[in-house]
Amino acid sequence: MNKAQIWLPVVLVAQLLILATIVSKHENIMANGEVVYLRTMPVDPRDIFRGDYVVLDYELVHRAKGLMQENNLRADNVYLNLRTNQRDVANLVSVDSTAPTLGLFVRGFASAFDHSYLPKLQLGIEKYFVEQGAGKELEAIRGEAQSWQTPLEMRVALGSDGTPVITGHRFSPIRTRTRFAEQEDALAQPDAPPQHLEFSIENSRLAPLTLFDDQAHCGFALVHAETLRPVALNRNCSKAVLKRIELFPGDRYQVEIDLSQLQWQAKGQSDPLSLAEVDRAWNGFRLVYQGQVDTPTADAEQILSARFFRRGGVD
Amino acid sequence: MKNAHLRWLQQQAAEWRGKGIISEQQHQAILALYPEPANNNWGQWLIYAFAAVILGLGIVLFFAYNWQDMHRYLKLLVVLTATCSVATATWFLQRKSTSPLADGLGLLWSMLFGAAIWLVSQIYHMDEHYPNFFMLWGLSALALAIILKHWMHSLLALLLLAVWAGAEMWEYNATLHPALAALLALYVFCWRSQPGWLLLLSAYTSLLMLLSGLYNASGVFPEMVVLATSSLLICLGYAKGTSASQYQLRLGLLYPAYTVVLLWLLAFGFDAKQLGWSTEETPAHWLGLLACAAVVSAFATLLMLPDQCKNSRLERSAHLVLLAISNALVLSLAYIPRWLSGQVLDMLFILILVAHCMLFIRQGNRQQRGLMVGCFALLLAIVVFVRFMDLFDNLLLRSLAFVLVGLGLFLVGWYYQRNKDVKA
Structure with missing residues (x-):
């Protein structure tokens, strides 16, 4: 048996382990995570590898950027403390650089600043992949500028470390x-x-x-x-x-x-x-x-x- | 022996036998001296490579449609089953012998793993730091390249690692990043067992990414570090070269880039002579020192190597001396007094550039490479004109410069022709 015959299965096992780790983490959050809705302001492009998607611009991310700038908070990982309203839509309460021990929170990444010196804050769920053509339908319901617009509210499960996983969507009433x-x-x-x-x-x-x-x-x-x-x-x-x-x-x-x-x-x-x-x-x-x-x-x-x-x- | 040469020999031998110059036994004996290299069926490899890449992209795009009616577990099952099946088939074929089909399947395996990564990120709407997807895909391709040792896998790994490093450097402004280490690992692997063109490609990619990182760290384009790292690659190229044609192939693009662009910048663009690193302890500073250390070690390695190509010994030694002087000047720029760093340095770099041109002209003459002689003679003339036109107000002196350069070019042409006649 030559070296290739020994190492090829090792590579395959490593690949499967990597995929299994990613899948199991997200499946666990989807099954056991706390579910909230995040209000968004979307647009509609396409990813060459993953097809149609809707870009999600979360309202609470904008609020968090403002808070971070006001409090001069600089950290690669930030934690957005949330409180839900009667319709389970999450509103921002505060932003911290350390993970809270209690309460509802989502983890964000803010490793860089834009031209206005605002943190480039991302939650890692800024793309919502949909079947080809479905993005246009969502866009049509969302509405165009100066006409009636309906915000998209993303259903998100939150892991114990604040990792968010999108599990669905609905339109605001x-x-x-x-x-x-x-x-x-x-x-x-x-x-x-x-x-x-x-x-x-x-x-x-x-x-x-x-x-x-x-x-x-x-x-x-x-x-x-x-x-x-x-x-x-x-x-x-x-x-x-x-x-x-x-x-x-x-x-x-x-x-x-x-x-x-x-x-x-x-x-x-x-x-x-x-x-x-x-x-x-x-x-x-x-x-x-x-x-x-x-x-x-x-x-x-x-x-x-x-x-x-x-x-x-x-x- | 190359296939084209073999075909020529076979045709000629058949003709000699037909004309009665050699017998059938002699014909067979000559052909037996030059057997066809094993597994040199490029056409077959290319077909399988294209098939694997196109099939893999087809699968990626199939899942990119994002079928809503297909449950996510079913999607995962399909892509994982396909990956495992192709991996098994690759392993099975590898047991027998290395064949184009086995390598093609190995490439398809890599593509399918990529499809699986993108599919997982699509299913879970993951958008956190997309270069990480290329990292996983690229490292997997690198592992397969090292195991299967075929250029197709190395090329795929290079492309994926380049996208990973490029995204980190250009989009996320990384400085010292693990992607550079991965590219370096690929470079070392190419050094050991891959074709020269791939080694050169990986050297350029690594250099580009390293410089992008330095730019991110220092905020200025580090011409000086370009010089140091280019020198490093040239030295390594010499060290690696086992024959004149081999190292010329590897350095074919690197040397003109070094001599024409960088020395030109140093000779004429005074503003370009900024330090790529400062004396403070920044990442760029350490990378600069690292590059210097690498240059020194490359020189040391070279000195210890046996002389592999006697004819080019003088040129190699002269090139290296010039490189050493360039690097010494560049590395000491921070300590050179300001009053000395103006036209004196310009002149020194012009002399180095001129000396490089003359060495190339000599080398081109010796090897009877007309294009090389012509290009560097022209470059020499341009250097003289650009440098001295602004210094001479007197029309008589200008005409003298034209006359001298013209005579010099004639001299080069005559010398080239004389060498050609002597060899003929």
Whole structure:
């Protein structure tokens, strides 16, 4: 028996062991892991080796990036502490560089920084592989810019070390639409930015949805699109008394914001285009429904608008 | 003897026998002197290699469709059964003898393992650090290459390890990474038992990845380290070479790259003479020192080797001396006073470049390689023009430079022709 005859089976066994290790770890998490839903903002490309997939842009990853930047947290492995709401959608509570001993958490990797010095945080589940053509169907339900959009919520099992494994998906029962009221070609001046932003929320689930808001829209916050951190605005909502709004199935609630008003300008700047300056640095904004200002909780339903730019345009 | 030469000999021998110059016995005796090399059926190997790669890619793409109605366990079962079956068939055929079919099946085995890796990552929607998939696939291909010892496996391993290292270096900005060690292992294996072209290919790939890592570590393109590592490869090439044609084959691309590009940079691009590493203890610094140590050890190895090719001894020694001077200059750049590092260094590197050109012209003359003589004579002329046109304002001096270069080229041509006539 020559050397090749001895070593070839060794290679085969090693290959099988490697595959078995990967498969058993993921199967174990799928069978025994705690299941949560992670809200996403997807697009649809193709992998040459693995076919169609949907790129998943997790909302909580954006929030975690903002927290990491704010706390100057730098670590290759980070742990995102989560709390689920009534619909089992996970919201971010905090980010740590060490694995928590208790509670729900997911592990992320942040070994590099992007051009804005934000950590390139990834959970390792940013691709959702689907049968060829199915990605387009998901995209169609998700909706296009300025039309009604339905966020995809990924069903994820979490291992004891925070390893996430995707086990399925569903669509959020809350649809949104983000657009500027003015058509860009109908503006008085061709180069003038649009002023009136419309953000609509529709309840398409069976149970009523409760929102809290007032005329100044203190139930909503303007946030940076990348980090979802609030933009400091010339307004004070700390004493606002928010009105309870019940959205029954099929009902819609529309928020109209005049971005030229002082209260929607960046703090300390009276220039009507001051947001545009921030915009250039932060790649756009989103409007987020935050509920009661005094008592924001991780349990609340967080509703996010599409990304928009102060100079015009909605993604 | 190469197949083309054998075919020529067979045709000629048949003609001699037909004309009665040799007898049938003599004809057979001549043919018996030059037997056809065993397993030299390239065509068959290529067919099996293509078949394995295309079949393997077909299987990868089949699973890439991601059949929703097919349970994940069934998908895994199909690809694992296929892998085990092909592995068994390879093992069985290897027991008898090395054949193109066995090597082709071995390649298909590698492709199927790759398909299994991608399938598993697809089933579980894994997107964590994709170079790791190429690492597993590449290391497996490397293991099979070492066991089966055929260039097809080595080439596949080189491609996969290059993708792994490239992704780590260019996408994730790695510096010192295990992928470099894997490429080095493949280089050593190619050194021991693979064809020269594959050795050269793996040397270039390793060098490219090493330099990318150094660039990531230092933030500047490390021309100096290019010089040191190129010298290292050239020295190793000499050490490995058993005949003039062999080492020229291996260094055919490396030497012009070294002389033309790097020495040109050193001679004319003053800004390019930045240190590839600093005196601080950065990874680049250690890699730089490592490269220097390797150059020294290569020289030492070379000195201890018996003279394998007497005709080229002078050229080899001269090339090595020039390399040693270049490296010494480069490595001491950090300690050379600023006032000395301007035109003095430029001139030194120009002299080295000119000396290299003259050595190549001499070598080309001796071996009667017209293209080599022509290219390096032209390079010599370009060096003279580029360097001295900016120095001479006087038209008379410029014309003199043209006349001298023209005469020099004529002299080279005459010398080449004379050597050719003498040999004829």
